[in-house]
Each structure stands twice: as C-alpha cells, then as structure tokens.
Amino acid sequence: MKETNFKHTDIGLIPQDWELKTLGEIGSFSKGSGISRTDAATGDIPAVRYGELYTIHDNLIKEFGSHISKQVATTAKKLTKGDIVFTCSGETKEDIGKSAAFLYDCEAYAGGDLIILSPDKDYSPEYLGFTTNSKECKEQKAARGQGDAVVHISAREISTIQIPLPPTIDEQKRIAEALQNIDSLIEALDEQIAKKQAIKTGAMQQLLTAKTRLQGFTGEWKEIVLSKIATITIGEFVHKNKQNPNGLYPVYNGGITETGYYDDFNNTANKIVISARGAAGYINKVERPYWAGNSSYSVGIINKEFDWIYIYYFMKSKQETLTENRQQGGGVPAVNKNQITDFVIFCPPTLAEQRAIAEVLSNMDAEIQAMQEERNKYALIKQGMMQELLTGKIRI
Numbered sequence: 001m002k003e004t005n006f007k008h009t010d011i012g013l014i015p016q017d018w019e020l021k022t023l024g025e026i027g028s029f030s031k032g033s034g035i036s037r038t039d040a041a042t043g044d045i046p047a048v049r050y051g052e053l054y055t056i057h058d059n060l061i062k063e064f065g066s067h068i069s070k071q072v073a074t075t076a077k078k079l080t081k082g083d084i085v086f087t088c089s090g091e092t093k094e095d096i097g098k099s100a101a102f103l104y105d106c107e108a109y110a111g112g113d114l115i116i117l118s119p120d121k122d123y124s125p126e127y128l129g130f131t132t133n134s135k136e137c138k139e140q141k142a143a144r145g146q147g148d149a150v151v152h153i154s155a156r157e158i159s160t161i162q163i164p165l166p167p168t169i170d171e172q173k174r175i176a177e178a179l180q181n182i183d184s185l186i187e188a189l190d191e192q193i194a195k196k197q198a199i200k201t202g203a204m205q206q207l208l209t210a211k212t213r214l215q216g217f218t219g220e221w222k223e224i225v226l227s228k229i230a231t232i233t234i235g236e237f238v239h240k241n242k243q244n245p246n247g248l249y250p251v252y253n254g255g256i257t258e259t260g261y262y263d264d265f266n267n268t269a270n271k272i273v274i275s276a277r278g279a280a281g282y283i284n285k286v287e288r289p290y291w292a293g294n295s296s297y298s299v300g301i302i303n304k305e306f307d308w309i310y311i312y313y314f315m316k317s318k319q320e321t322l323t324e325n326r327q328q329g330g331g332v333p334a335v336n337k338n339q340i341t342d343f344v345i346f347c348p349p350t351l352a353e354q355r356a357i358a359e360v361l362s363n364m365d366a367e368i369q370a371m372q373e374e375r376n377k378y379a380l381i382k383q384g385m386m387q388e389l390l391t392g393k394i395r396i
Helices: 125-131 135-144 155-159 169-207 308-317 337-341 351-389
Strands: 006-009 012-015 019-022 027-031 045-048 059-061 066-068 084-087 099-102 114-119 162-165 222-225 230-234 249-252 260-262 271-275 283-286 296-301 327-329 332-334 344-347
Touching (some): 027 155, 059 169, 084 125, 114 155, 125 162, 125 169, 135 162, 169 351, 271 308, 283 308, 296 308, 296 337, 308 344
Parallel strands (some): 059 099
Antiparallel strands (some): 006 012, 084 099, 084 114, 222 344, 249 260, 271 296, 327 332
C-alpha cells in the first residue's frame, strides 16, 4: 500500500490523479418494470426486485430471490452484465438509492421501482457497486431523496451524484477485490453462525423434550404451569427523555433487546423478559438488574426446585405459542398476562438435570455470540476499508 497527495473536491479529499465524475458521465440510465410479488416465483429466469436490494443484495448481486416466467419477463427490463441497479423508492432518505452491481453473464431482469445504470466499458462494475454505496454517495442520495412516508429518487437525480474514480480500471478492480475478500470472510462467518444456530436448534428440540437425555440422568419428566413457580409482573413506563445513555441499568421495553439505559432498576438480575405489545411474545433473559418498561413482562422463578435458565430455554423453544397467538388490542399486537401465567413447562425431575441442560445450551449460545462478535468486528473493518479505499486515502 502507498500514500499519495490529495486535492479538494465537492465530496472531500481525493488523490491528485483520481477523477471526480457524475454517474451520468459514466453511462446511461433506464428503468426497471413489472415483476410483482406474485410474479416472483412463476418460473426459472433470475430477477431482481427492489425490496431485495435491501434484504439480499449488498454491493454485488450474488444470488437471486426471484425467478420469473417467460411471460412475466416480456414486461420486465432485461439486465446486462455490469449494470448497476438502484432502488428508486424506500422508507428513509438514508436508505434511498441502495445499489448493487449485476455481474452475471446470464438472462436476468429488473422489476419496477428500480433504476439501472449501464456504465461504459472503461469502468469496473465491481468498483461501482461498492462506491455507489459509500458514505459520500449515501449522503448525496439522501440529499436528493423526496418525500416522507415513502421516499423517492429519480434517475435524473441519481445521474448527478459524484463519485471518485481511480485513473485505471486495474486499480478499480484491485480495490473491489480487496473489499470482496473481506465480504467473503464475513459470508463464511455468517454460514458458520447459521450452522451453529441450526445445531443449537436441534439440541433444544432433543434436550428440552426428553427425546435425548444427558448421561447419568433418569426419571420421569413433569409438567408445571408457570404461575405455580414464578412471579409475573408488567413493567413501568419511563420516558425516553428521563433515560440516561450512561445509566447503569438497561431498559427493556419489549423482550427483544435493550432499548436504552436508566439510573434506576425495577427488577433484580436473572429474570425472563417477554415483550407485551408491538413485537409481542418475544423472549429474552437478563442476567443483571434492569428496568422493565410497560411493554415488558418480567418472569422471576421463585421455586428453588426449578432452574431459571432452563425455564428460559424451554419458553424460548416454544416462543411461537405466544407470537402466533397475539391479541389485536386496538390494532396493536399484544400478549396478555394469562397467556404467560398459563404457560406449561416440561421439566426434568431434578434440578441437577435442568442445570446440566441449561449449561449445554448456554455454552452453545456463548460460542454463537463469540462468532457474531467476530463477524461484527470484520463488518466494522469493512466499513473502514470502504472509507479508506474508495476515497484513495490508502492505495493498493
């Protein structure tokens, strides 16, 4: 790697020998068409729909979420290898104009709400796939987005976006290759995490149903209603303005994850948290004192014959019994307290076996968490690499 001299431009510093060009200067634009949700699985011809730019495709199109029939293809826009596909509608200005490069030499089509840039041959489509999602490009897209509830951006507006370009296509390709390499590392970690999660799911299905017993344990399992062994309470509302980002105690206003921090707690450690409204029925465990908001139930196991972490894993394995049976109170999905108090737990006969099962599953969770942290570390490294490589701060 080598350092270089820089010059000031409208989008910040770039190397002296790099150019600043608008997207309109490097190719021509067209629009996608057709391909509704019901069309997405009508055949075997690959297709790209605008929502998939947010869920499947990240910088480069590597797989297809839709496959259409020949009849549907007649109303869609055919893609050419090297095209850059942009979304022209979205929910926020920050996400508008999400893009990805189409690198396949095959028949494929783009649906509606997509804008296609067909660049000249002097540019690396891989490089364009990454640079059109850079921080500098995102800021320009956001500034051009129109609307509030639904944000739109036009081909004309996208054509005015400026991007920095290395002087040779070879340098563009080297930059893209470096970013693709770290992408491959992240994808490999994602695959490993998915495999570990599948193994854990299988272990839960076996260990929490007595289909598989850990060595040394025997005896009949029993069923117990949750309310017989636990306290179940709803939390208390605390306004966001009163929360403190530097507070000592996490706030759970729902069971999925922490929503903030506070200077006080209303629950001691080692509780099961269940979201009461909105994303209702989701279950988490909290191993430190915390503040439960008024959209969270807290479950505290008070019977010493039962291990609270085992109870958590059993309830987590049956989470769909809550999420699939939500009540629609005033249009907001909700879980009522009776659904939790009547929850039936299937338990080993001894506390020792409960704890042994909980330990196996906890160790699996710890391994998955470590892998997720490593994956997140590389995702941050990738962000830094994009910022450095796509602005020429580091040359390769």
